[in-house]
Amino acid sequence: MIESTVSDTQKWYGLVAKRLMDLIFAAALLLLLWPLFFVIAFGIRISSPGPIVFVQMRMGRGLEPFALYKFRTMRCGAPHDAPTASIAGGAYITGIGRFLRRTSLDELPQLVNVLRGDMSLIGPRPVVLTESELIGRRAQVGVYRVKPGMSGLAQVLGRDQLGEREKTAFDRLYVQHASPLFDLRLLLFSVRPVLLGRGVCEGRGAEEEGEKKEIV
Secondary structure: OHHHHOOHHHHHHHHHHHHHHHHHHHHHHHHHHHHHHHHHHHHHHHHOOOOOEEEEEEEOHHHOEEEEEEEOOEOOOOOOOOOHHHOEHHHHEOHHHHHHHHHOHHHOOHHHHHHHOOOEEEOOOOOEOOOHHHHHHHHHOOHHHOOOEEEOHHHHOOHHHOOHHHHHHHHHHHHHHOOHHHHHHHHHHHHHHHHHOOOOOOOEOHHHHHHHHHHO
């Protein structure tokens, strides 16, 4: 069981130090990046009609759903609760949305989720509620013992190019080894894939997702 592999130090970090680090970093980033928020919001507003922020229910710690915030990257009318990889991206993703996804700038509003306590800066990425198979697999290995994160081990090591089994394995590994040093390293290692847009698959379509799962 995962429960037996988590040390007292890890439990203390998860309850106290990690939350403090999340608050400090999230508040600092919001203060630093607020001009960028306005630029992105303006770009979204003039690119297509619809809200600037997209709200979607995701699975959180303890299997408690929460409302996740993102900058809107799709046109109105796109399936609301479907995983991005199952959607034909060319039909829905806007021009600026493609750029925001490639650079992960669409994830910036989740800093508010971090301040609210729904998420951490580092942790397993939260999935939509319709991904029941993946949610069940994660629950079996204890992934939902920790808060989901804006970035995590799976994002650093492959992101959308990983299959569900690989993501779950990396998420479990993170839960077992979470520590301040590990989180700081993942924060630093998250920068390069984001800047280079590595591992981002912009709605390739359900048939391609199926092919990926066959390979795993």
